[in-house]
Amino acid sequence: MYRSHHCGELRISDVEKEITLSGWVQKSRDLGGMTFVDLRDRYGITQLVFNMDDNEQLCSEARKLGREFVVNCSGIVRERSNKNPNRDTGDIEIEVTSLNILNASQTPPFTIENDTDGGDELRMKYRYLDIRRKPIQENLIFRSKLALETRKYLDGQGFIEIETPFLIKSTPEGARDFVVPSRLNPNEFYALPQSPQTFKQILMVAGMDKYFQIVKCFRDEDLRADRQPEFTQIDCEMSFVTIEDILQTFEGLTKHLFSSMKNIKLSEFPRMSYDDALALYGSDKPDLRFGMEFHELGDLAQGKGFSVFDSAESVIGIVAPGIADSYSNKDMKKLTEWVQRPQIGAKGLVYVKLQEDGSIKSTVGKFFDDEALRTWAERMGAAKGDVILILCGETEKTRKQLGELRLEMGRNLGLMKDGDFKPLWVIDFPLLEWDEETERFHAMHHPFTSPKQEDMDKMLSGDHATMKSLRADAYDLVINGSEIGGGSIRIHDRALQSKNFDLLGFTKEEAEAQFGFLMGSFEYGAPPHGGIAFGFDRLNAVMNGQSSIRDFIAFPKNNQGRDMMIDAPSPVDNQQLDDLHLSMIPKD
């Protein structure tokens, strides 16, 4: 028997018991005639003690233990004279009577502590050591519990978890597929799913009524920071529902997860239209932990002779509270440079400081007198001590730039508080986006999204301009500025689906070849249905106030899509390629 207890289990009530423990040597200290060893496992740390006077041989053995050695020992639980209140087992220690080294360890390439000195690549290469660190371990445990809570909740709501296939069909629409050559069907390929979208809709046609799955999805994208080629979704679909049913159900799920995992009671989620989100925050995923909403100032600020404003499509401002006196000229200059960086791309920054002494200091004082500036402040609800920050230009760009500035101010002023969670439903997305470059429509969500009921006739009969105005029954769940999930009511009518493929530039043949099975299924009694998918990696990170999803994934890939630990991808045998009827074209 390797252990009678684990390393986080023994208490003062266990004193005098004979026990057996196994674990890793966290650290070891020799103090005079005594040697203390911290033995660690997933559950905690227990102090082992060896005494030179009592058992010289055993104590000498203990002194040879290196960090991360795997050890099995038996002994007697003793009360500690010098208790450690920061540790669950801190009241006791083990007087060891026998010791057995189960495996030795080389010196780890980085320290296995909460804060490590290992860089990202090193930590990924030795992920088995990185995972021994408490923060990573806790993330993985959190993830496991979060998945189970999700399943329990959805099961309680009548959802059935159904596994959809991984070897499916390549559809060049959307992101790039990973493809899998078929040996049994030479010159043909499977694709790994970017999502189970069509299958979950088929399951609704099949009458399964409420489907969910926590499932891996795959996208062969050029990797940006914090993107992974494989990622996990909570994927759901429901029949005979309206938007309201779906929002209620998944608001319920989200509240349950925050309540059960973090003991946080979220109140009813606000809802905001896509248009309002852009007009008020310059983003379709606004962080509502702080205000700083946008205010249109065009009617007040244009036509007063300031050509920068006059030539702009929009003049928009936000109020940064309480910094009029604390932000120096130098600070304001830095802020101006920040918005002028190519990543933001603003031409300049106009500001109005409403100083504590009642005076006003502004970059546009030449064009606007204090009285004019006070009307701006009044419109914006700005008070003494605040600073008004204004950007102007083409509406869409200006909103985006000001949205970034708003977030930067939120960060600078500490307004995005850890432990504060502000969920939001963004609704009423446009159905289609017009791409000027390719001169075609793209689906804002995906090609299966339904227009709103009242827009269906417009869609079937309208002209090009009408198409741009169509609204979709689509929604996103945003928490603290991160998109947690999104979904829509789907088309369940063959003619409407066919029209949508037309609009998206599919030929009849392409649509049939790629999605014929789905459109075909609509002819056999497809019910109205809709669904949603949550990004599970992101949800884990956001619930823990972390920005990176990597540390919630046991074996993440780096930005080149490589698994540094196993060194994949890698070359394969020529025989394997021959069997697949494939040959390689050497890279340039």
Add this chain to the structure above:
Amino acid sequence: MYRSHHCGELRISDVEKEITLSGWVQKSRDLGGMTFVDLRDRYGITQLVFNMDDNEQLCSEARKLGREFVVNCSGIVRERSNKNPNRDTGDIEIEVTSLNILNASQTPPFTIENDTDGGDELRMKYRYLDIRRKPIQENLIFRSKLALETRKYLDGQGFIEIETPFLIKSTPEGARDFVVPSRLNPNEFYALPQSPQTFKQILMVAGMDKYFQIVKCFRDEDLRADRQPEFTQIDCEMSFVTIEDILQTFEGLTKHLFSSMKNIKLSEFPRMSYDDALALYGSDKPDLRFGMEFHELGDLAQGKGFSVFDSAESVIGIVAPGIADSYSNKDMKKLTEWVQRPQIGAKGLVYVKLQEDGSIKSTVGKFFDDEALRTWAERMGAAKGDVILILCGETEKTRKQLGELRLEMGRNLGLMKDGDFKPLWVIDFPLLEWDEETERFHAMHHPFTSPKQEDMDKMLSGDHATMKSLRADAYDLVINGSEIGGGSIRIHDRALQSKNFDLLGFTKEEAEAQFGFLMGSFEYGAPPHGGIAFGFDRLNAVMNGQSSIRDFIAFPKNNQGRDMMIDAPSPVDNQQLDDLHLSMIPKD
């Protein structure tokens, strides 16, 4: 709102309520002035009634409803005069006041009833209609609940569910990998996992202590009936454990699943060595729902002048109970022909009928007198009315053939009873199998399996003959003759793992290239560990007394690895191949 209730919900206590239902038209009958429509959803069937006298227009509409139309209706719950006790909603019907066709349906290509007239391929092509059938729907619901119960139980035992990656590294050992070309790393490939084996071991090295995952695995094999290229495992691994810990844990899981899902209390699982299983049942997965154990008869039957026996390595018999008088000469001839079929391959069948009247009839009467035959019967515990069936020849082949005959007799005599579940642990497997053809060892389980503690030194220092005698700490769970799962204690020592790769014919370089990361991890404090994996598809089928796994998979592939519904695999764009630096070699 599409519904206030579902179609399995309304009872006599709901009479007079105004309700709204949605669902599919199961069937429709016109009886005089009345039209009755059975409305179906996942939850049940509710009868709608339309009356020509009350509302002619509505009733006429109802008469136009075809099978599988999707309908939304409102009405009042009425008590039925003609109750249907076989249906949960059989006490009531709905007097419909408004009717709305949500979607029409073409006539389905097969009937959507418990027994359908659709063939396998047709059912797979229209899987969305097949799943509407109650038996398939119930299978999928069972599977969902079984997965959840598994998760709850293992969570309760301290297991953490950890997702391992799908894009891993190709290792030509074992079955064939599906490979995935990498675009970002040209001329390199990922492989889809045949199992998360190395990752779960890495998680033990990482200190996660107890891991599980319900996970898809992939094997590019030539498909036999009831094999799927993608399949699902309950995959587990534990640290600091002996065989006993693992067997207890997963016996506990299995008992919990039978108890919670089927209300069946299984008693303690018997254990049998691999050698005994072959000697007693001719199979390492014996069906213990019936006895009919093997009896060696060589010492009694050989050297008596019957050359067929005398030249055989083994003479082995079973007792078929109570058929001496009912099995005619013609039946015995058919049985002889059955064992002589090429799939079985026996030369002939010797039998001894112990007839009810006390006389004995035998195919070997010329060589053995009744007294001799009675000593056989005594050894085998055969009584009046029984028939002794004997095969002989080379031991291994004879056991296999007799094992098949035993199963055939079990089927013929109705001894494999539905609802009877007989689990068994098969233990003490050989570590290595010698392949005469390739003149090399194969791993009986896989290359990471540990020899038994007492065989470790033999393995590190022994000669070739010694290697054949090594026993592994490996085990299989068998239920009713189906292998549900298997596992082993793993090697956690670099030198032993390296030796095993040597024995299996890996060069040092191959072992390092494919499994260097795992052996490397063993140098940083790998704990003793072991695990198991259950075939989840198979478990579902066996628990429901079904032989095919296909109907427990929402979207199975056919024997050519094709998804008949979506028509995958399929050709891809040349551009896609160019991006992957690949070209196709046309098939011959």
